[in-house]
Amino acid sequence: MKDMNTKILIPIFIGIFSLLLFSCNNEEEKATCSADVKVSPINPNGDSELALLMRKMYDDADSIKKLITNNEGNITEEYIKELERIHTAIPTDKKVKTPEFEAYTKLMVEEANALFSNETNKAEGFNSLVNRCVECHQRFCPGPIDKIKKLSLPNSSEGGA
Numbered sequence: 001m002k003d004m005n006t007k008i009l010i011p012i013f014i015g016i017f018s019l020l021l022f023s024c025n026n027e028e029e030k031a032t033c034s035a036d037v038k039v040s041p042i043n044p045n046g047d048s049e050l051a052l053l054m055r056k057m058y059d060d061a062d063s064i065k066k067l068i069t070n071n072e073g074n075i076t077e078e079y080i081k082e083l084e085r086i087h088t089a090i091p092t093d094k095k096v097k098t099p100e101f102e103a104y105t106k107l108m109v110e111e112a113n114a115l116f117s118n119e120t121n122k123a124e125g126f127n128s129l130v131n132r133c134v135e136c137h138q139r140f141c142p143g144p145i146d147k148i149k150k151l152s153l154p155n156s157s158e159g160g161a
């Protein structure tokens with residue numbers, strides 16, 4: 001009888017233990033995601049492909065913002081291709097690649113295409129795109145949200161004329 005009990009109890013304990021480990025891990029990874037950005041923009045401890053891509057996306061979005069502000073240009077097909085690379089880029093935390101994550105990526109690419117064909121109010125289109133970044137970040141990686149929001153253009157006449 002004693003043997004039976006151990007045989008049943010050990011797997012149960014292992015089960016509970018791994019559940020605990022799993023939930024702790026989750027917390028940790030979320031924390032890493034937000035901390036990384038605040039501590040240093042360049043993390044020497046090996047950045048994921050997705051993190052590097054995001055950083056480039058951010059810098060390029062900043063350039064596009066300037067083009068739109070000065071009425072010198074718009075989002076490019078090249079930039080949209082960059083956004084599409086999110087689908088394949090490997091993240092720090094592989095668990096983020098859920099169907100929900102894919103859906104957010106798709107919404108953002110659609111918003112980028114809308115801006116690409118928008119000649120009337122690029123500032124508004126650009127801000128909608130920035131909102132798509134923020135939406136996914138609220139769900140998966142809240143750390144850089146304040147930084148991303150700063151990309152937004154003042155919502156007035158800028159894109160017009």
Ligand code: HEC
Binds near residue numbers: 058101108132134
């Ligand atoms: C589909 C979800 C999603 C969308 C959309 C998204 N991000 Fe991210 N972003 C993430 C995730 C997840 C990470 C964490 C990457 C990692 O650590 O592997 C991240 C990381 C970042 C980082 C931090 C990179 C670093 O230095 O470690 C920045 C900055 C960033 N994103 C900016 C943007 C901008 C700008 C946009 C819109 C043009 C955007 N993101 C759209 C999910 C998203």
